Amino acid sequence: MRVPAFDSSIPDVLIAGGGNAALCAAIVAARAGAQVLLVERAPKSYRGGNTRHTRNMRVAHDAANEILTGPYPVAEFWDDLLRVTKGRTNEELAQLTLEQSSELWDFLWAQGVRYQPSLGGTLSLGRTNAFFLGGGRTMLNALYHTAEDLGVAIRYDTTLVDLAIHDGHFEHAVLEHDGQRETVPAQSFIAASGGFEANLEWLIEAWGPAARNFIIRGTPYNRGEVLRLLLDAGVAQVADAKQGHAVAIDGRAPKFDGGIVTRLDCVPFGIVLNNHAERFYDEGEDFWPKRYAIWGRLVADQPDQVGHVIIDEKSIRLFMPSVFDPVTADTIEELATQIGLDPEAVRASIDAFNTACQPGHFDHTTHDDCATEGLTPPKSHWARPIDTPPFYAYTLRPGITFTYLGVQVDRQARMQMANGQPADNLYAAGEIMAGNVLGEGYLAGIGMTIGSVFGRLAGASAAEHRSQR
Numbered sequence: 001m002r003v004p005a006f007d008s009s010i011p012d013v014l015i016a017g018g019g020n021a022a023l024c025a026a027i028v029a030a031r032a033g034a035q036v037l038l039v040e041r042a043p044k045s046y047r048g049g050n051t052r053h054t055r056n057m058r059v060a061h062d063a064a065n066e067i068l069t070g071p072y073p074v075a076e077f078w079d080d081l082l083r084v085t086k087g088r089t090n091e092e093l094a095q096l097t098l099e100q101s102s103e104l105w106d107f108l109w110a111q112g113v114r115y116q117p118s119l120g121g122t123l124s125l126g127r128t129n130a131f132f133l134g135g136g137r138t139m140l141n142a143l144y145h146t147a148e149d150l151g152v153a154i155r156y157d158t159t160l161v162d163l164a165i166h167d168g169h170f171e172h173a174v175l176e177h178d179g180q181r182e183t184v185p186a187q188s189f190i191a192a193s194g195g196f197e198a199n200l201e202w203l204i205e206a207w208g209p210a211a212r213n214f215i216i217r218g219t220p221y222n223r224g225e226v227l228r229l230l231l232d233a234g235v236a237q238v239a240d241a242k243q244g245h246a247v248a249i250d251g252r253a254p255k256f257d258g259g260i261v262t263r264l265d266c267v268p269f270g271i272v273l274n275n276h277a278e279r280f281y282d283e284g285e286d287f288w289p290k291r292y293a294i295w296g297r298l299v300a301d302q303p304d305q306v307g308h309v310i311i312d313e314k315s316i317r318l319f320m321p322s323v324f325d326p327v328t329a330d331t332i333e334e335l336a337t338q339i340g341l342d343p344e345a346v347r348a349s350i351d352a353f354n355t356a357c358q359p360g361h362f363d364h365t366t367h368d369d370c371a372t373e374g375l376t377p378p379k380s381h382w383a384r385p386i387d388t389p390p391f392y393a394y395t396l397r398p399g400i401t402f403t404y405l406g407v408q409v410d411r412q413a414r415m416q417m418a419n420g421q422p423a424d425n426l427y428a429a430g431e432i433m434a435g436n437v438l439g440e441g442y443l444a445g446i447g448m449t450i451g452s453v454f455g456r457l458a459g460a461s462a463a464e465h466r467s468q469r
């Protein structure tokens, strides 16, 4: 199909995406004197992808400041990253990310972003993570205002649907707005369009039919077409399609965009049954912030991709209140019926658990000595008989946060081609290249760190590419 050409002057830098990575890139490129066009698929009111849902960013720093409660040296950040990724990271790019993270506080401040002390119940991140005053949405508004002031052209409701790339050289993109297509050439291209987490067909390809029951915690707009186009054009791939961040969330969350409020923190205080009323993992293995990210996968492996947390009156006030009320009943059998499980099977699982609980001193702030004995799987801590009505149940589903399959980049955020050559004028930042740093696992707040560090690099490299012409 012949597509009409973009009617204004050719931008130096074309950026696909409207979240943190795209905005950091746009601001840096514009400050370097480049003419920037940013295309955001979402309407203005939903601009900003998954960044809208964020609250904080992990940053290395040598000393406490007015908000961060203590130092977080690069070396400690490095140890944390190696632990969660089990070493599956590009060490050069990971080091670069952590070192440059120490500049982000000041960089974002200079773009109008403000910070606040960490909130209670936020996974104890007050020392390591900078919380955005007003959350991710307010942070984004500041970045958009700055970008607009710098003359960045922003087009909403505009989807990048095709790319012309030959031997690693970007020529033009095809954009779609209101059913109309146009070609837009540019000196260079930055992909900051997120992962493929909102593309159910692609998730099914990776996970099988189980993915139909996944809930997407963030934007419905990150469907991964740009990623697919880049891989098809010969850009090298990083990470595999099943890697990503997934947590167990309230099964009543909306299919997309439920955000952080649908997280449930009650698992360590009860037991979790699958649809056959069987336990399948140690609910008390460790503190919830250290374990919540594995429960998305655990639930994904259960029949119908469902788990049911059952707790009793003793525990209902021990965790952050849920956004939806739990199912409540005075007897276990009644509760089981309400959540659609076989009452006798649930009773048997609860009885087996209650009998296995050993006497101990319950303390949810430490790894206490309340454990089960002779039970498979065991419950290692916080194991107390579920015997005090009323009883409560929450249904869990896997909630996908974002995927790691992406494009390979170098220290300048330049894409690398599968033939081993660097691309000429193709750059990437954010989720679409996060797999370079995150081969697996996750460290709270590092998604935004990666986006900002590589957004800045991509913006600077793209502007530099133009000035070399």
Ligand SMILES: Cc1cc2nc3c(=O)[nH]c(=O)nc-3n(C[C@H](O)[C@H](O)[C@H](O)COP(=O)(O)OP(=O)(O)OC[C@H]3O[C@@H](n4cnc5c(N)ncnc54)[C@H](O)[C@@H]3O)c2cc1C
Binding pocket: 016, 017, 018, 019, 020, 021, 022, 039, 040, 041, 042, 047, 048, 049, 050, 051, 052, 053, 054, 055, 056, 057, 058, 158, 159, 160, 161, 192, 193, 194, 195, 217, 218, 219, 221, 222, 223, 224, 225, 226, 258, 259, 260, 401, 402, 429, 430, 431, 432, 444, 445, 446, 447, 448, 449, 451
């Ligand atoms: C509920 C939730 C809470 C989170 N909390 C945190 C947190 O506190 N800290 C943290 O570090 N991380 C957090 N994350 C992860 C974080 O959101 C991401 O790592 C980060 O926002 C990624 O930024 P990005 O710019 O790469 O992608 P996004 O912010 O998702 O932006 C991608 C953009 O690309 C656009 N787009 C997609 N396809 C196209 C196309 N074809 N054409 C044009 N535009 C397109 C989308 O509309 C969107 O604007 C959270 C995620 C979720 C879902």
